[in-house]
Amino acid sequence: METNEIPIADQDAEQEEIDIAPTEEIIKNLPDDSRSHLIPTLQKVQDVYRFLPMPAVELVMEALNVTRAEIYGVISFYPQLRITEPGKYIIKLCYGTACFVKGAPIIGDKINDCYHIRPGETDDSKLFTLQTASCLGNCGAAPMAIVGDDTHGNIDPENYLEVLSEYKKDDAEEAPATEEATA
Numbered sequence: 021m022e023t024n025e026i027p028i029a030d031q032d033a034e035q036e037e038i039d040i041a042p043t044e045e046i047i048k049n050l051p052d053d054s055r056s057h058l059i060p061t062l063q064k065v066q067d068v069y070r071f072l073p074m075p076a077v078e079l080v081m082e083a084l085n086v087t088r089a090e091i092y093g094v095i096s097f098y099p100q101l102r103i104t105e106p107g108k109y110i111i112k113l114c115y116g117t118a119c120f121v122k123g124a125p126i127i128g129d130k131i132n133d134c135y136h137i138r139p140g141e142t143d144d145s146k147l148f149t150l151q152t153a154s155c156l157g158n159c160g161a162a163p164m165a166i167v168g169d170d171t172h173g174n175i176d177p178e179n180y181l182e183v184l185s186e187y188k189k190d191d192a193e194e195a196p197a198t199e200e201a202t203a
């Protein structure tokens with residue numbers, strides 16, 4: 021599994037191929053007091069790539085005149101900022117009080133048993149990234165989770181892996197046909 025730790029040097033090989041133009045565009049439009057725009061700038065860059073690739077982070081550092089320590093301090097502090105590519109679906113599992121007492125920890129354990137991921141990690145097939153939330157705003161439907169764009173409420177902890185397996189199935193169906201299959 022992958023985590024959101026900060027192996028700065030190790031990222032270079034994997035991330036050589038990104039298109040840096042969108043980051044340049046974001047930086048070009050920064051106001052003069054740009055240091056105070058560090059977090060919104062990182063969020064915009066992440067919106068483009070779904071995570072913060074190293075070359076883009078380097079450009080932001082240079083443009084905003086912030087040190088590597090500063091920028092990674094911010095990235096480590098905000099769990100929504102990611103330096104590794106997330107899975108196709110981000111699972112936001114609510115661990116707020118209402119969801120916690122209704123079985124969120126059981127759901128988290130089952131996800132870990134099946135996909136070997138803890139909060140902040142992505143499974144080896146890059147299908148799911150697990151995150152936790154402190155409240156998803158609908159405690160009456162606890163336990164709650166959001167998977168990609170889908171909201172799941174009143175989850176049965178014992179059967180939730182079946183729900184997640186549907187995403188796995190969809191992903192397999194979307195995969196490009198192999199030469200053998202099309203011959």
Ligand code: FES
Nearest residue numbers: 114116119156159
């Ligand atoms: S505590 Fe989970 S939705 Fe509020």
